[in-house]
Amino acid sequence: MTTQAPRFWRSIPQRYNLLGTHCNRCNEYFFPPRNLCPNCRRGAHLEEYTFKGTGTIVTYTTIYNATEEFERLTPYNLAIIQLDEGPKITGQIISCSEEVKIGMRVRPVFRILGKEGDRGIIYYGTKFAPLIEPSCLESAEGLLNSAKESD
């Protein structure tokens, strides 16, 4: 893909954070943010909303043959993820030691998505990794704390 700098200079904050919109009237969440609610259209009451980021894999594939800019990553996993608030998004699944599965819980991670040659623009965005369930986090914290105590 040959792109020009202004496409990336343009402020797209939702590339870097899961910023979307929520319609107060029909209570549906949207990502990326929409200017018009497809349910309420001009009758909508849209407000900005930051998604928690956690979601579930609805479907996925492993890509073996990619476009030039993603060739170096092959094979890589791509999935459609349903965020807990409802909307679905497309993203890569990384740091996954086991086989990707439909129904797997994931969390967002901030990563380099690509770059245009050695001197071109580097662009960033969201990928997804398996969710470390809070119970695992707690036990990890517990280990950390006990390690501190022993210092």
Added chain:
Amino acid sequence: MRSVSIIGVGCTKFGERWDVSLRDMIAEAGVLAIEDAEIVGEQIDALYVGNMSGGRFIEQEHIGALIADCAGLSRLHVPSTRVEAACASGGLALRQGILSVASGYSDIVIAAGVEKMTDVSSGTAADALAAAADREWECFFGATFPALYAMMAKLHMRRYGTTHDQMAQVAVKNHHHACMNPIAQYHMEISIEDVNKSPMVADPLHVLDCSPISDGAAAVVLAPTDIARRFSDTPIKIVGSGQASDTLALHDRRDLTTLDATVHAGRAAFRQAGIEPRQVDVAEVHDCFTIAEILAIEDLGFVEKGQGGKATEEGLTALGGTLPINTSGGLKACGHPVGATGIKQAYEIALQLRGEAGKRQVDEVEVGLAHNVGGSGGTALVHIFTR
């Protein structure tokens, strides 16, 4: 609204046509259609041409004026319009032509489609095609076109128990049909094992689950039904035309194993025609990937949701089955020059209804259907034809 008929058809050979340009192909298809209809240039009121990406494939836009010029109609100043809806550009050109005649604005209209894809590297072609997906929210994150259909396939397999062998059977069948079609890109029988052994593109889709990159052009001549017999002994009536849109990105859809645009375009066309899906005798559906044909026969109402794989495995959709699908070889084996595909489908159905489909002729064809999809289902067109 006036009833519209096809009074002439023409199609070039599809394939890797290194020796000819877009200009050569559109002129060839146009002349074939005009000669078939036995009309002259002075009778043509308007041209519509489906072309997805002249800009990316041959660095040429303004395809409307170009085809009028190539067709030798520049001195007649015939209005000529290029339409674009990704891989459904041809189907959309057909619909625009129909609307023009039906409204009474025009009498004789050419609806054509053309794409020249092999002048660029396969990487550039793949990127041009990826522009039919959502560039900012799919491609930016690494999605490819096969990957989108692969994700539909994975979920279909999980929900309905569809197997990869059932998908592979779509390719096997369509290659078999293409062997009987002189204009087809491939005249080569393949087996399920061949599909399974071909390199993986996006799991579960292998190379032989995917339609190829092709060059080609097709054209049909439209006229009001009440004067169609002046031009042709075998005019083909277009009794239903449906078009529908959906979200550009696959992930925004209501259901990832249904193309709602197909469902809605199909319903509109069937309603207008006053015909039920079970009355269709032969259909060309949009098999850009093998899973796409399985989704199409379900979404058009030929089989129940989830039964498309089984129906294919049991041979219902093969020549000789109860509903032969893609007798031309489909996008898979006849080839998929994207802008031309929707018109080629109408060409094939017209030949079937005229009884001129040679070795692949279906017996006693009364009703035919053509189904053309843009992108991963952001646009769909369904046309229904009778004798």
